[in-house]
Amino acid sequence: MRRTLLIAILVAGTMTALAPAAQAVSYRTLTTKLQAPTAIAFRPGIANPLVTEQKGRIVTVRRGKVVVLADLTDRVGQGGGEQGLLGLALHPRYAENRFLYVNYTDQAGTTQIVRFTTGRFHKPLKGSAKTLLSVRQPYANHNGGSLAFGPDGFLYIGLGDGGSGGDPGNRAQNPSTPLGKILRVNVDEGDPYAIPSTNPYAQGGGDPTVWALGLRNPWRFSFDRRTGALWIGDVGERQREEISWLPNRAPPLPNFGWNAFEGDKRYAPQPTRGDLITPVAVYDHTQGCSVVGGYLYRGRKVRALRNRYVFGDWCSGAIWSISRKNPVRRSIGFTLPKLTTFGEDARGELYAASGTGRLIRIVPSG
Numbered sequence: 001m002r003r004t005l006l007i008a009i010l011v012a013g014t015m016t017a018l019a020p021a022a023q024a025v026s027y028r029t030l031t032t033k034l035q036a037p038t039a040i041a042f043r044p045g046i047a048n049p050l051v052t053e054q055k056g057r058i059v060t061v062r063r064g065k066v067v068v069l070a071d072l073t074d075r076v077g078q079g080g081g082e083q084g085l086l087g088l089a090l091h092p093r094y095a096e097n098r099f100l101y102v103n104y105t106d107q108a109g110t111t112q113i114v115r116f117t118t119g120r121f122h123k124p125l126k127g128s129a130k131t132l133l134s135v136r137q138p139y140a141n142h143n144g145g146s147l148a149f150g151p152d153g154f155l156y157i158g159l160g161d162g163g164s165g166g167d168p169g170n171r172a173q174n175p176s177t178p179l180g181k182i183l184r185v186n187v188d189e190g191d192p193y194a195i196p197s198t199n200p201y202a203q204g205g206g207d208p209t210v211w212a213l214g215l216r217n218p219w220r221f222s223f224d225r226r227t228g229a230l231w232i233g234d235v236g237e238r239q240r241e242e243i244s245w246l247p248n249r250a251p252p253l254p255n256f257g258w259n260a261f262e263g264d265k266r267y268a269p270q271p272t273r274g275d276l277i278t279p280v281a282v283y284d285h286t287q288g289c290s291v292v293g294g295y296l297y298r299g300r301k302v303r304a305l306r307n308r309y310v311f312g313d314w315c316s317g318a319i320w321s322i323s324r325k326n327p328v329r330r331s332i333g334f335t336l337p338k339l340t341t342f343g344e345d346a347r348g349e350l351y352a353a354s355g356t357g358r359l360i361r362i363v364p365s366g
Helices: 012-016
Strands: 025-031 037-041 050-053 057-062 065-071 085-090 099-105 111-117 130-135 147-149 155-158 182-185 210-212 218-223 230-234 240-246 281-284 291-296 309-313 318-322 329-335 339-344 350-354 359-364
Touching (some): 025 329, 037 339, 037 350, 057 085, 099 147, 130 182, 147 218, 230 291, 230 309, 240 291, 291 339, 291 350, 309 339
Parallel strands (some): 085 147, 218 291
Antiparallel strands (some): 025 359, 057 065, 099 111, 111 130, 182 210, 218 230, 230 240, 240 281, 291 309, 309 318, 318 329, 339 350, 350 359
């Protein structure tokens, strides 16, 4: 068993500490009329954000107005509060191929990863739908939902542990199921994809799409646009919410620990495969109860956030920033009730959305 700790566990005093709020950060509201937004993306050369809504719409926001580009409500199921249209990613060569990928649960509760081609006005064409993956979910919660293309050009897919509580099937540590994992596929080869040769189980021994183990419900991960490092927010069980980090050159089999660990605490002690990754930051449920992963800020407008990772919590609406070398949480100075997701535009500026329907851009104060 390899247990190389890539990131030192924070001492207890650091985990609960909060630095003084940054005073140079504010926000601008773009709209308050979204319907339970879940993901934000940007098309190359277009400043208006794309937003997925939980019930199944893909919309854009233009001058404060919500414009529907696609209505997938006939495909999307919402039998539970964590189901729905959950993720969105554009192909790195979107300007050429117009490929758009979505992650949703269907009427049966099964996770579907589907590619659409967009047509006139960047509207996804329903007749172009091509299913890449279908993953049965044993329960209605912990579906994950994140999609992102990595610096290697592969599509990364976040899936929760299958739901219920405590991972009763021990799925997150089982390499033969895609649940509780980050999957990685090559959408530029094969039909509908090829398995990257460097995937840990590409030659057998587990699900070949699996890239990383040990996740409970990864609600938003992102790649640092400068370094290619991966940041993940993983929702905790009863005590700990966690943020984890991986360098661009990740170990052969990253294991984020669930359910052997909940954050930095032991949960159901058991052997763990691969390289155990300890969180770069954790907080307990006096500060919130459901982490929302964000982005390492690479924009230029908000100096107070430069080179800091921005994330938040759905329950408290708090938004914080940390640096990897000094992961003491610093409030950015305002809250966003029912925070659901973050987005990053072509210039590295940050956006956030709320379950109340609000979409904001984070800006300097004053």
